[in-house]
Amino acid sequence: MGNPNSGKSSLFNQLTGLRQKVGNFPGVTVDKKSGTAFLNETTEVVVVDLPGVYSIYPKSLDEQVVTDILANPDHPDYPDVAIVVVDASNLNRNLLLFSQIQDLGVPVIMALNMLDIARQQQVEINAVRLSMQLGVPVVKINARVGEGLDRLKKAVEQQLSEPVVADKLFFDPALAGASAGLDMKGLISDVRENYRLDNNYVALQYLIQHDGFTFLDQPQRVRLDGLIDKYGFNELDFQTKETIGRYQRIGEVAREAVTNNRPLDQPTWSQRIDRILLHPFWGYAIFLTILLLIFQAIFAWAQPFVDGIDEGVTWINNTLHERLPEGPLTDLLTDGILAGIGGVVVFIPQIAFLFFLISLLEESGYMSRVMVLMDRIMRQFGLNGRSVVPLISGVACAVPAIMATRSIGSWRERLITILVTPLMSCSARLPIYTILIALVVPEKTILGFLNMQGLVMMALYLLGLAAALVAAYVFKKLVKARDKGLFIMELPTYKWPRWNHVGITVWDSVKSFVWQAGRVIVAISIVLWVLASYGPGDDMEQAENRVRHQSANIPTEQIENRVASERLEASYAGRFGKILEPAIKPLGYDWKIGIALISSFAAREVFVGTIATIYSIGSADGEDDSTVREKLATEVNPETGGPMYTPAVAFSLLVFYVFAMMCMSTIATVYRETKGWKWPLIQLGYMSVLAYVSAFLVYQLMK
């Protein structure tokens, strides 16, 4: 554990390598990263990476976890040894948290990090003196390059076998109340007796934080309230006192252990960069340029990879068709499963690019500048500068984005952010956009380097953003709540990205996309194939005979096509689509698109896979020598005789998918985060109406 940006994650990655897994903390849904590391040849330990905090008094939900674990020795994640990473270039502030953790009675080790940066600022720290002053082991490390890991592991071993704990509290609450005319000694010993605690500082945490402690039950909390009243204890006053008291002692410790030759006014190079990146004009210009580059990268640069995979899947499909004996099993494998899988893997390059670029922004420290740039604008819409991170990561996936809103302290700003985040076009929409845009937007280059398709893509993303802001504004008027939003935050110094971190992020996200989205898509593809291949009674045979009977004089290939499509229409899936058709006709969709709409209700990324399955079943003999895109392009509208996917239909579909909340995982996440069905249902309702109405307007206007 440690302050944000102190190097916790670097150290964690150094210790565990790729042996890590992301889970949830029991009881709360905050991401927990844990992994294993070898202390020596025989001892393997579990390392848990806690969220970064500035003190053990949480200001937002994600910070709550740290105190919840440390004040409760029965917690499954309660550490045997706590490694506190301390940023040497900002020693005093980091020592505040360190001294609090130490006082909770956990055996601690200080991992003194970023000494090189401190040295650049002409600050020298004497680790031995620091260790003597605090009475705990101090180990110098460099988490970025992995220096000092062996020493750290030795120290952990030692703390495990014979724990060294400071003999006195850094700040003893029982000794601090005297001056204020408050009997802290009596209060603390009362709490200790009542709850059988052996530590004064833990007792203080019970007093101040019991409302947030998940491990205390209602009567226990009420009893603490009684004690607080009895002694006239004021939490805010006492916390102020504690923080000032700690900083005073930290000042004394630092005077002994630190030689500070830092010239006072010299601006660091981070500050010089800020002058440009936060400039009234250039700041926004650079931000927009970066966004534009991201979309160009996703669409134009990833395209060769996408084409390659698309052709590869088609090739495999054809080969299987040729090699395997004909029959329902082969059809299921190629038209059902493979078509579905193909719909997933094709989008790996784009998703990898997206996560790569977003993690670059986060790693470099630019993301927090974006928050500062946008806070004023976001506030107009009832959001917070911190909402920018959920909104931007919403472009990747709404689920982690909604979880990222926990850092927003104000419940109202947080709720509004949650409600509008799914309007940001997530990576699951990317496949749909890609295919439909490629179908109706010409591949032209304007101004020499801008790809026309890339521009339309960006317009769709901006449409989602605009809708999110408007919706936020409406919710701002509707949701009334009085609580203060804080925007006090540290701007980390700019850093060169750690490529192994970026790599791990990209790998994790691609893996989870393929596994989680992939499983759903394959399952639905199989169900769909069955529904589309079989129909009630002998309806399908009757349809086939009817066609053969009516059209004796046209070329066989056309007959086969007609047969296939009539059979599909008579199947179970066709029936569903037909029932739905009246409702979606005004949007320009036919029953085939209806099937895709229904099946993508659980997860929108299923749409493309479904389309692929439907059109391979619905064409002649399932022989796939064309890609999904080509199939869509040649699909004929039986009423007009022209292509089915006219620009009006394609854009109507695009707009529908920009707004529609078609994602079970998001609904589940919102339910979890807002603790009830009220908000997810409201969200589902407003987004569905928005999607239907806008798609209707687009189709009717463009028709």
Added chain:
Amino acid sequence: MDQPKENTRSVADLKIGEKAVIRSFRDQWMSLKLLEMGCLPGTEVSLHCKAPLGDPICLNVSGYCLSMRKVEAATILVD
């Protein structure tokens, strides 16, 4: 700085590059967070930069950069 109401000058009134020493806070709840971040009475801070619309602002506090909204800065009174 010769200002008529010197006793209510806050960090929000600083100009870019200007330095001041923190004296007290106007909002106790917010001051807790500020204290934790190292804004202690007696600490010297300087206004490092302002976001494009003049809000939020970035302060230089004991060697690092802290950003906050103007209303939050207005609760930090300076000498």
